[in-house]
Amino acid sequence: MAIFRIHHVTRYEYDRPVKESVNEIRIFPFQCHDQEILQHELLITGQPEIHTFTDYFGNKVGNFNLLQPHKVLSIESKLLVRTTASSQLQINFHSGFAQLQQEMADSLLLLELARPDMITNQSAIDNILTVIRQPEKSVAAVTEHCSEYIFKNFKYLKGITNIETTVDEILQHRAGVCQDFAHLMLHILRSCGIPCRYISGYICPNKDGMRGEGATHAWVEAWIPGYGWAGIDPTNNIWVTNKHVKLSVGRHFNDCSPVKGTFKGPARQKLSVFVAVAYEDGKVFEETNDVHLHGVTEMSIEPFSGQQ
Structure with missing residues (x-):
């Protein structure tokens, strides 16, 4: 078990006032047996009322409106979480594709996630x-x-892709970041009939030197017959244990985007994303990523914000 304190701030700044900002957030920790939520606090500009619901994939989703004119929108998440997964997984390496087909026959969700x-x-x-x-x-x-194939044959390289990058483009670049490797792995596994889903969250490796610490991280969960959902991280070529904190799941990134929304106003925007992970030994890792947006309406690397 490990306890992590995670501070995540998504901040939009506009060069002139905007209004009627309508947003959807998926920055609530995912409810599952592998993690225990000890404390979670959301601080949003203007303190709007947040309406929550559970989506198709089991994610907790929040909706809020910021109607009054504003030049800054800050969405701040303060999370204290204990990961409870074992560091020694007992994944079933004996079950084959025949057993997988039997388990999929009674599940429309598994069939959908295998297509x-x-x-x-x-x-x-x-x-x-x-x-x-x-x-x-x-x-x-x-x-x-x-996972091993992607790790060995695709280069981890920031700045050449974004959330709209397709699998075809990833194959062409032979490089990318965590969300690209997750999307590529999803397509490969689905092409051989294995149900799998995209996972958005954080990686908390402390001194292990794994890639992806800072901002949000992405990995894959595959359905292993006789076991269930098993997380695997192609960016680091490891099975997921107690160093990953899960926020949301879906078929692709679009189902898991931490923030997306619209606003009214002909403004240019600047986006920055700050993430800090504090460990039990007192060490703190923090990083701020400035996302460069071009024009009035943009799709960013992590959240999405546009003009209505």
Whole structure:
């Protein structure tokens, strides 16, 4: 078990007042047996009333309006969480695709999460499948090999992709960041019939030197027959244990975007995202990412904000 104190601030600044900002947030920690929420506080500009609901994938979602003119919108999350997952996972490496098909037969959700999207360069994905999927391999072994393949053959490189980057573009770049590797892994696994879902959250590696600490992190959960959902992080080529904190799940990033919304006003905006992770040993990791937006209406690397 480990306890983390996570401070996450998404801040929009406008060059002139805007109004009628309508927003949807998914920055509530996901309710599951692998983590215990000890404290969670949200501080939002203007202290609007937040209306919450649970979406299709089980995420807690908040909606709020900021109607009065404003030049700053700050969404601040202060989270104290204890991760309860074991550091020694007992993943089932014996169950194969026949058992997977049996479990999927009674679940529309699993069937949906096993369906790949259409891409142009499916032949490149098929070539990867010839490497990672062999008839004798279990579902867990194929999943693990997929993560290893991405880790070894795609370069971790910031600044060349954004949330609109497609799987075709990731294949072309042979590089990207955590959300790109998650999207690529989703498509590969779905192309061989394994249900999987996108996970948004934080990685808290402390002194382990893993990639992705700072801002939000993304990884994948695959359905392993005889076990259930198992998290795997292709950015670091590890199975997820107690160093990842989960915020939301979905088919793709669009289902998990921490912040998205609209506003009225011909303003240019500046976006910054600050994340700090405090550990039990007293160490604090913090990072601020300035997101460069071009024009009046932009889709950012992490949240989305546009003009109505």
